[in-house]
Amino acid sequence: MTVILAFLALVALAAGLWLSQQHLASKPWLETGIAPLAGHGPGRAPGIIFIAVFVTVIGGLFAMLGSAFVMQIEETPWELVPLPGRVWMNTALLLLASFFLQFVVISARAGTTRWLRASLIAASIATLAFLAGQVQVWIALTGDGYQLDGTPAASFFYLITGLHGLHVLGGIIALAVICVRHTGTGERAGDVKALLPGVRLCALYWHALLAFWLMLFALLQGWGNAFLALCRAAVS
Amino acid sequence: MTDYLPEPDSNLPPREVADVMPPHAHSWIGKYVFSQDAKYIAIQYSGTAIAIGMVALVLSWLMRLQLGFPGTFDFITPEAYYQFVTMHGMIMVVYLLTAIFLGGFGNYLIPLMVGARDMVFPFVNMLSFWIYLLAVLVLVASFFVPGGPTGAGWTLYPPQAILSGTPGGAQGGIILMLLSLILFIIGFTMGGLNYAVTVLQARTRGMTMMRLPLTVWGIFTATVMALLAFPALFVACVMMLFDRLLGTSFFMPTLVELGEKLSYGGGSPIAFQHLFWFFGHPEVYIVALPAFGIVSDLIAVHARKTVFGYRMMVWAIVIIGALSFIVWAHHMYVSGMHPWFGFFFATTTLIIAIPTAIKVYNWVLTLWKGDIHLTIPMLFALGFIVTFVNGGLTGLFLGNVVVDVPLSDTMFVVAHFHMVMGVAPIMVIFGAIYHWYPLMTGRLLNQAMGQIHFWVTFIGAYAIFFPMHYVGLVGVPRRYFEIGEPEFLTAPVDGLNAFISSAALIVGAVQVLFLFNIFWSLRHGRASGGNPWRATSLEWQTPEIPPRHGNWDELPNVYRWAYDYSVPGAAEDYVAQTDPWVPDGEGRRL
Numbered sequence A: 001m002t003v004i005l006a007f008l009a010l011v012a013l014a015a016g017l018w019l020s021q022q023h024l025a026s027k028p029w030l031e032t033g034i035a036p037l038a039g040h041g042p043g044r045a046p047g048i049i050f051i052a053v054f055v056t057v058i059g060g061l062f063a064m065l066g067s068a069f070v071m072q073i074e075e076t077p078w079e080l081v082p083l084p085g086r087v088w089m090n091t092a093l094l095l096l097a098s099f100f101l102q103f104v105v106i107s108a109r110a111g112t113t114r115w116l117r118a119s120l121i122a123a124s125i126a127t128l129a130f131l132a133g134q135v136q137v138w139i140a141l142t143g144d145g146y147q148l149d150g151t152p153a154a155s156f157f158y159l160i161t162g163l164h165g166l167h168v169l170g171g172i173i174a175l176a177v178i179c180v181r182h183t184g185t186g187e188r189a190g191d192v193k194a195l196l197p198g199v200r201l202c203a204l205y206w207h208a209l210l211a212f213w214l215m216l217f218a219l220l221q222g223w224g225n226a227f228l229a230l231c232r233a234a235v236s
Numbered sequence B: 001m002t003d004y005l006p007e008p009d010s011n012l013p014p015r016e017v018a019d020v021m022p023p024h025a026h027s028w029i030g031k032y033v034f035s036q037d038a039k040y041i042a043i044q045y046s047g048t049a050i051a052i053g054m055v056a057l058v059l060s061w062l063m064r065l066q067l068g069f070p071g072t073f074d075f076i077t078p079e080a081y082y083q084f085v086t087m088h089g090m091i092m093v094v095y096l097l098t099a100i101f102l103g104g105f106g107n108y109l110i111p112l113m114v115g116a117r118d119m120v121f122p123f124v125n126m127l128s129f130w131i132y133l134l135a136v137l138v139l140v141a142s143f144f145v146p147g148g149p150t151g152a153g154w155t156l157y158p159p160q161a162i163l164s165g166t167p168g169g170a171q172g173g174i175i176l177m178l179l180s181l182i183l184f185i186i187g188f189t190m191g192g193l194n195y196a197v198t199v200l201q202a203r204t205r206g207m208t209m210m211r212l213p214l215t216v217w218g219i220f221t222a223t224v225m226a227l228l229a230f231p232a233l234f235v236a237c238v239m240m241l242f243d244r245l246l247g248t249s250f251f252m253p254t255l256v257e258l259g260e261k262l263s264y265g266g267g268s269p270i271a272f273q274h275l276f277w278f279f280g281h282p283e284v285y286i287v288a289l290p291a292f293g294i295v296s297d298l299i300a301v302h303a304r305k306t307v308f309g310y311r312m313m314v315w316a317i318v319i320i321g322a323l324s325f326i327v328w329a330h331h332m333y334v335s336g337m338h339p340w341f342g343f344f345f346a347t348t349t350l351i352i353a354i355p356t357a358i359k360v361y362n363w364v365l366t367l368w369k370g371d372i373h374l375t376i377p378m379l380f381a382l383g384f385i386v387t388f389v390n391g392g393l394t395g396l397f398l399g400n401v402v403v404d405v406p407l408s409d410t411m412f413v414v415a416h417f418h419m420v421m422g423v424a425p426i427m428v429i430f431g432a433i434y435h436w437y438p439l440m441t442g443r444l445l446n447q448a449m450g451q452i453h454f455w456v457t458f459i460g461a462y463a464i465f466f467p468m469h470y471v472g473l474v475g476v477p478r479r480y481f482e483i484g485e486p487e488f489l490t491a492p493v494d495g496l497n498a499f500i501s502s503a504a505l506i507v508g509a510v511q512v513l514f515l516f517n518i519f520w521s522l523r524h525g526r527a528s529g530g531n532p533w534r535a536t537s538l539e540w541q542t543p544e545i546p547p548r549h550g551n552w553d554e555l556p557n558v559y560r561w562a563y564d565y566s567v568p569g570a571a572e573d574y575v576a577q578t579d580p581w582v583p584d585g586e587g588r589r590l
Helices: A002-020 A046-075 A086-110 A116-143 A152-183 A192-220 A223-235 B028-033 B038-068 B078-114 B122-141 B173-201 B214-245 B269-302 B310-326 B339-367 B376-399 B401-407 B411-441 B447-473 B494-524
Strands: none
Touching: A002 A046, A002 B214, A002 B310, A046 A152, A046 A192, A046 A223, A046 B173, A046 B214, A046 B269, A086 A116, A086 A192, A116 A152, A116 A192, A152 A192, A152 B214, A192 A223, B038 B078, B038 B122, B038 B494, B078 B122, B078 B173, B078 B214, B078 B269, B078 B411, B122 B173, B173 B214, B214 B269, B214 B310, B269 B310, B269 B339, B269 B376, B269 B411, B310 B339, B339 B376, B339 B401, B376 B401, B376 B411, B376 B447, B411 B447, B411 B494, B447 B494
8 A cells, every 4th residue: 555655744744834824823812804715816816726726636546556555465465567659658758748738728827829729639640649659558558469458557558548538538638628718709709818727627637647646657667666676675 | 893884785896707507408317317407416316325325335234244243144155245335335435425505505505505506517417416326326335246346445455355265356346446547546536636726716796705605615625635646546547457357467477376375476465555545535635625614613603603713624634634744654554664654654654633622612613602503414523523623633543654553354454434434524524414405495304303313323333333442452453354363362252242233233224214204304494595594605696596597697706704703783593695785883894
């Protein structure tokens, strides 16, 4: 359960930082009047908080999967699934998607349309290419005899990549909805600034999914276990 | 103390949160069925939870009939008994307690108590309920599939849960159970995101975190915990579903069943236990923390007394929430673990007793010299404290490895967890319903029926679970369809079992009276007026009772914390949070 505990330690740290701003040592029974709310401001729209909490929940989900993977591989040593080189390319595609989406945010914030549309299309294509690439990896591995119901290592590979892919798919649907609304005939259609809140949330979501994928990729490569073994050796 | 005066209204600071009226449906279906109003969603959640809870109650009756009068009822077969046990446990823990505390009280009270018009994402909130309802329907459907529901025990331990020897294991029962849990978690996550973000971002002007009623602190912390703990159950359910449907071996070792080697191999059943209890132990506090918060408010209101040690109460809630994530393996002492791990988990388990004890002392000290009104909510709150202490003390027994190992899987464990997370939180649910029913309906529940309900439930619960500890101590194992009179029992238990079962039937029956009271009082209950308990918190300060859509004409301003009771110099024995009054020579104006 090392992975989930490490993840929860990070969450606890963030929660601790937030709690430290909430005047937990104050004496509310002695205070009357309007007190300012800590942690509110223009950068703290409910949408941002929502995505932060949502991403934390998804992080918990993947950390749990990671924990189960590490735990089982320690208990019953399997041969890890040899990941094809295509996985590296898929990782690069997700990285690109994340980069382009951040560029969309920067453009929208500046109110410039010059590269906005192209970046948005590039981000979408890179994301779809990532998903298609993952499916291609599945097909290749199945062809090599690594079936879903083969070793638990293979089962974990399909489960982890599948769940991650589903979350990416959900993100791309959300992005499509935002773009369709923006290009519609409503009164805010074509307003670049109006696009900002939505794509900002999408960009944060993409960055998080990229971070989770990098962690999961490392685990699937067996680096996580090697790292844990190193830590244990250092501790003991 | 520094003396401050209230700000004149014209000089108020700008609102941190924009005042946005949530979407308002005018059609009957939009208002009462697919409602996006948190208050209606709360009632939908609570109604569904209570309905499925009644099914669990009937299942417990059937279980107790078998245990109390073995061999009398032919329709209770060993398979059916296991199914009753499993479904009773799962329904009570997940579909009733979690749903009613977070989906029911969370939805109704959070927006009102923090001074918001509604949850921040009303549409997602509505979806949350409908997915929860779907989860309940899928669960109920498992009663009607061939083989019936799963009888794997509420912990659903593999490999037995998906093998043919377990009721529902080789048929649809376990599949529907897992699907239902997955749906529940998806639905809860939608609701939970709403509860958390609403508390974080939709508090009204002046409502700092340290002015929140403890009810909100309890529900908020439990929500955050649930958002972090439920993914463990989600992952476990998905993996087991894969094992059952797609032939993977996440949790399945090499097995021989009925002389035939199965295709499974290489998986780890212990991994499931870790995942399950990583959810399962925080789940205890996901239920307990809202109960802690609510009971603090009930005691303060009905004892007309400031909550003793508010800061400590908040810290204790947060610390309990954090600690509950590092105690899970105390449920697995008998699964085999390194002695150092056993020592670690026993230590963390016992450490939780410290913040919990702080809360108990603070409740008692809140009552001390209070103007105690023995209303029905107060009776249930007192019942909770006593029951929680009893259940908590036996938890100290079971938290220790050397004591737990011989007691593990005995009726002592059943008695312990029913006291601490069955009876105790349900006492709070009852107390809370009696307390907030006037807010929801404008009428008081009938007091005579309430008295009967409380006393029969309270005394009856003790008649059931006190002797059950003894039954466990003499060696009766749990989950046995029929024990007979084996030599290892140090005393006969037939008479006690019959007594416990009789008490269970009576306690169950009185819950029907409670349900009748709820419906009867809708029309015939005494009109409550605006604030019948003279409470300070925001939910009672709305212009209309029950609060209308959007809750307020104008969002309220909060000038003080939620526990100004019996303040010297005040016109009444309470000062509402919206009241800018400052006591002479006291108080600090911000």
